[in-house]
Amino acid sequence: MHPTQTGGRTRPGAGVSDSDRPRLARHVRLTFCRTRQRRILLHPETVVVLNDSGADILELCDGRRTVAEIVAELGARYQAVPDDEVRQFLSRLVARRCVELADG
Template identity: 55%
Template structure:
């Protein structure tokens, strides 16, 4: 991400969030691949709309989860970006 806390992440065009009824888990759909997400990962990606900064995403998660470790959202998004599942509108 460019400038941590200020980047505005969004899902890449080829990615779509969904819910797998069989697994009863949120998933990220990609061409020929399905990534099974935990609740935290899904909550982060749901907020990746290109409008909210990483800092805003972290703040909104604090209201949903009891603890959000420092840097956890940025680390998660960095991994998603390395896999090209997430892009930044600031790039």
């Protein structure tokens, strides 16, 4: 585990559990790009253009909601939400140090 200044942690190579509480890392920002007309994730020296699903997931990553709560919220908005895909998406962002996890 890699502790961070914000008290979160990253676990490269490890999965994201339902009780984890994801949040954007301190140096990462979710914003709207007028030029691209898409939501983007700003990371030092990197811009990640998000699809609508990815942006919807990240908007719910506030450090208070658990992964299970995020999946439930997305399930209430949309017909089907594959929870394993949400966890895989978050795991990739944890590995890239864009998302930090707090224990649930």
